[in-house]
Amino acid sequence: MRIKTHPILEFETRKSIPFTFNGNTLYGLEGDTVASALHANGIKKLSESIHLKRSRGFFCAIGNCASCNMVVNGKPNTRTCITPLEENMIVESQSGKGVIL
Amino acid sequence: MIYADAVIIGAGPSGLTAAKELLTAGVNVTLIDRNMSLGGQLIKQTHKFFGSESEHASKRGIDIKQILLNDLVPYKESLIILSKTTVVGLYKDKVIACLRGDTYFKVKAKTIIIATGASEKSIPFENNDLPGVYAAGAVQTLMNEYGVKPGNEVLMVGSGNIGLIVTYQLMQAGIKVKAILEAAPKISGYLVHASKVRRLGVPIHTKTSIKRALGKDPVEGAILWDLDEDWQGIQGSEREIKVDTICISVGLAPLVELLEQIGAKVEYIRELGGNVPIINDAYETTIEGVFACGDAAGIEEASSAMVEGRIAGLGALRTLGIAQTEENTKVTDLHKKLGALRDGPHGAKVKAGYMKRRVMHD
Numbered sequence: 105m106r107i108k109t110h111p112i113l114e115f116e117t118r119k120s121i122p123f124t125f126n127g128n129t130l131y132g133l134e135g136d137t138v139a140s141a142l143h144a145n146g147i148k149k150l151s152e153s154i155h156l157k158r159s160r161g162f163f164c165a166i167g168n169c170a171s172c173n174m175v176v177n178g179k180p181n182t183r184t185c186i187t188p189l190e191e192n193m194i195v196e197s198q199s200g201k202g203v204i205l
Numbered sequence: 206m207i208y209a210d211a212v213i214i215g216a217g218p219s220g221l222t223a224a225k226e227l228l229t230a231g232v233n234v235t236l237i238d239r240n241m242s243l244g245g246q247l248i249k250q251t252h253k254f255f256g257s258e259s260e261h262a263s264k265r266g267i268d269i270k271q272i273l274l275n276d277l278v279p280y281k282e283s284l285i286i287l288s289k290t291t292v293v294g295l296y297k298d299k300v301i302a303c304l305r306g307d308t309y310f311k312v313k314a315k316t317i318i319i320a321t322g323a324s325e326k327s328i329p330f331e332n333n334d335l336p337g338v339y340a341a342g343a344v345q346t347l348m349n350e351y352g353v354k355p356g357n358e359v360l361m362v363g364s365g366n367i368g369l370i371v372t373y374q375l376m377q378a379g380i381k382v383k384a385i386l387e388a389a390p391k392i393s394g395y396l397v398h399a400s401k402v403r404r405l406g407v408p409i410h411t412k413t414s415i416k417r418a419l420g421k422d423p424v425e426g427a428i429l430w431d432l433d434e435d436w437q438g439i440q441g442s443e444r445e446i447k448v449d450t451i452c453i454s455v456g457l458a459p460l461v462e463l464l465e466q467i468g469a470k471v472e473y474i475r476e477l478g479g480n481v482p483i484i485n486d487a488y489e490t491t492i493e494g495v496f497a498c499g500d501a502a503g504i505e506e507a508s509s510a511m512v513e514g515r516i517a518g519l520g521a522l523r524t525l526g527i528a529q530t531e532e533n534t535k536v537t538d539l540h541k542k543l544g545a546l547r548d549g550p551h552g553a554k555v556k557a558g559y560m561k562r563r564v565m566h567d
Binding site for chain 2: 107108112113135143144150153166168169185
């Protein structure tokens with residue numbers, strides 16, 4: 105799902121970064137957000153709606169809409185579309201409103 | 206508490222030009238932005254801009270971003286940049302509550318410029334919440350900032366400039382756009398953009414909308430239907446299209462939450478994208494010393510946002526008591542520039558919105 109060639113932009117070779125998604129190890133690239141790394145791995149479903157549990161992906165990708173909220177390193181309601189991917193991050197699907205304490 | 210003279214919230218095209226205007230006059234500026242890098246949405250604009258030469262027409266958005274940032278470099282001694290910082294509260298005494306990571310702190314300003322931009326709208330249809338239904342700008346971010354494809358086959362809903370430009374950019378990334386839908390009887394963006402994608406084989410269906418998205422997780426297709434004179438779907442005109450991504454490009458709404466928090470008067474003006482602050486010719490809100498510019502003040506485009514930022518910056522100078530008489534001439538010239546940018550049929554809507562707002566202000 106990565107863009108290989110582009111007439112205007114150059115995507116230089118970037119370092120591969122391991123992280124886990126629901127316990128499985130995946131790889132993103134340096135400069136990715138959590139959401140872009142998941143999308144590059146073909147994962148579009150990021151969360152579920154609070155009441156009807158309908159599948160949710162991101163919508164705005166710039167931190168406005170909260171449709172991409174996930175549990176990252178144990179912290180719920182993390183806006184994954186604007187959260188930089190870090191090595192060995194633990195990313196989990198979120199169901200419900202998320203519990204902090 | 207950090208004490209600051211001028212605080213600008215949002216480092217997009219209007220925030221950056223406002224900063225330059227203040228910095229050149231010798232003011233200390235604090236620029237707050239929630240993103241990792243500055244430039245707002247210019248960061249994903251790979252296309253060349255229209256507009257006027259002085260607002261960098263014919264250059265690509267990504268390059269304009271760099272120009273605007275370079276403009277600030279000579280003044281770095283008087284500029285504090287707080288990136289990755291979200292403003293979470295704004296109070297009448299000009300106290301700004303900020304969150305950076307897990308750190309909470311407050312800034313007290315003498316004058317504030319709110320340049321928070323906009324968020325993308327959606328439209329109601331069955332299954333519009335499925336993964337794979339994305340805002341057009343979101344797809345642009347995914348492709349042009351992170352180099353990731355949103356999918357392989359796309360349906361674009363909306364033929365405004367964003368819809369048309371993102372269609373072209375999807376094709377540049379090697380993605381097929383199967384169709385563009387437009388509910389109105391006419392294409393709403395510039396003909397030059399529409400012609401370009403049509404020449405490349407993308408059909409634009411006017412008086413057509415999406416009835417339902419198909420699939421569960423993710424999208425597998427869509428049901429389209431024709432609209433009648435009253436914009437209602439015509440039974441029996443339904444047909445299916447197979448796509449794995451649906452892009453929604455139906456306009457933007459100003460991000461006015463902070464303006465509402467501080468108590469600035471906000472009214473609904475359809476032509477400007479929804480709820481917008483009531484401002485005067487200096488782009489000052491109903492709270493003295495608090496300004497709004499760019500898409501946060503009303504949806505337009507980046508060229509006018511850059512001009513508005515300068516006007517707001519000059520207004521803030523007056524609040525600080527250091528405006529010179531030459532600044533008045535500058536403001537008049539900038540308003541002329543805005544008028545020129547809004548000339549022609551595509552600017553008529555914005556002009557009508559401004560007229561309404563002027564009446565509300567008075």
